[in-house]
Amino acid sequence: MRLKDKVAIVTGAGGGLGEGICLCLAREGAHVVVSDVNAAAAEKVAVKIREAGSKTIVVKTDVRVARECKELADTTVKEMGKVDILVCNAGVSGFVHRRESMEPPILETISEEDWSLTIDVNLKGTFLCNQAVVPYFKEQKSGKIVNISSIGGRKGVDFIPHYCASKAGVILFTQAIALQLAPYNVNANTVCPGLIWTPMWEEAAHVLALSYPAFKGLTPDQVFEGAVQNMIPLRRPQMPEDIGNAVVFLASDEAKQITGQALNVDGGAVFN
Numbered sequence: 493m494r495l496k497d498k499v500a501i502v503t504g505a506g507g508g509l510g511e512g513i514c515l516c517l518a519r520e521g522a523h524v525v526v527s528d529v530n531a532a533a534a535e536k537v538a539v540k541i542r543e544a545g546s547k548t549i550v551v552k553t554d555v556r557v558a559r560e561c562k563e564l565a566d567t568t569v570k571e572m573g574k575v576d577i578l579v580c581n582a583g584v585s586g587f588v589h590r591r592e593s594m595e596p597p598i599l600e601t602i603s604e605e606d607w608s609l610t611i612d613v614n615l616k617g618t619f620l621c622n623q624a625v626v627p628y629f630k631e632q633k634s635g636k637i638v639n640i641s642s643i644g645g646r647k648g649v650d651f652i653p654h655y656c657a658s659k660a661g662v663i664l665f666t667q668a669i670a671l672q673l674a675p676y677n678v679n680a681n682t683v684c685p686g687l688i689w690t691p692m693w694e695e696a697a698h699v700l701a702l703s704y705p706a707f708k709g710l711t712p713d714q715v716f717e718g719a720v721q722n723m724i725p726l727r728r729p730q731m732p733e734d735i736g737n738a739v740v741f742l743a744s745d746e747a748k749q750i751t752g753q754a755l756n757v758d759g760g761a762v763f764n
């Protein structure tokens with residue numbers, strides 16, 4: 493049990509990768525604060541964490557709202573006694589406002605609403621949650637931050653420039669705060685997942701099947717499988733536990749000399 497009795501906050505924990513990350517942390521003995529804008533989804537994950545033998549609470553949080561991020565940090569310390577680990581995982585695909593659009597997802601058709609939502613959740617949300625938790629980390633002179641980026645933050649993907657911009661921002665933001673927080677014995681790193689079949693990818697594949705010339709007529713799972721075969725040298729998708737295992741490592745004492753890094757968990761998709 494590498495994280496016995498540590499307290500971890502995971503945002504966007506109501507499904508997909510977030511659930512996998514929570515369960516990996518609990519398996520290693522951590523107690524987990526399950527935070528999501530969707531409280532009902534978060535409650536379902538909390539049930540599984542309790543079954544795994546860890547303590548848990550649910551805190552409904554919209555990561556775009558500074559006050560709610562501060563409440564998340566304060567409630568964690570009040571209810572769980574401390575906070576040791578922050579995992580900023582909440583994110584959106586960049587396609588939220590164009591679910592039924594037949595227009596190809598080129599630059600001219602990306603709406604201002606999708607640009608703003610993507611930057612606000614993926615990048616500003618990471619900033620606000622880090623800002624809310626860091627005073628506790630500084631005071632106790634320890635803490636582990638793992639911000640979730642993407643291979644799209646490493647290398648441009650043609651149909652999601654706004655998503656790529658948000659995720660590249662997360663990597664550089666994390667490098668900068670790793671420097672600020674090093675004197676306080678706080679490690680800050682990024683994990684860059686490859687392709688995982690979650691509600692986010694299902695939404696993206698649906699949009700691409702409707703609108704992207706190369707994918708027209710395919711089912712969403714065929715689009716995803718095509719992306720895996722084209723982009724992933726190991727020719728298999730990643731699983732939520734693959735990302736959870738990387739988070740556990742970076743949050744553990746085994747990674748105490750690692751800070752400011754971005755770890756690709758992507759079957760070899762990108763090398764930088």
Ligand SMILES: NC(=O)c1ccc[n+]([C@@H]2O[C@H](COP(=O)([O-])OP(=O)(O)OC[C@H]3O[C@@H](n4cnc5c(N)ncnc54)[C@H](O)[C@@H]3O)[C@@H](O)[C@H]2O)c1
Nearest residue numbers: 504506508509529554555582583642685687688690691692
């Ligand atoms: N699925 C992939 O292939 C993949 C690849 C690379 C990176 N990622 C990243 O991993 C993270 C999780 O993605 P996923 O695939 O599990 O997506 P998902 O859509 O399955 O889950 C995202 C979660 O974030 C929550 N969320 C959305 N907006 C929020 C907000 N404003 N405040 C709080 N919570 C909010 C949702 O309710 C949901 O539970 C995201 O940051 C995503 O960009 C995913």
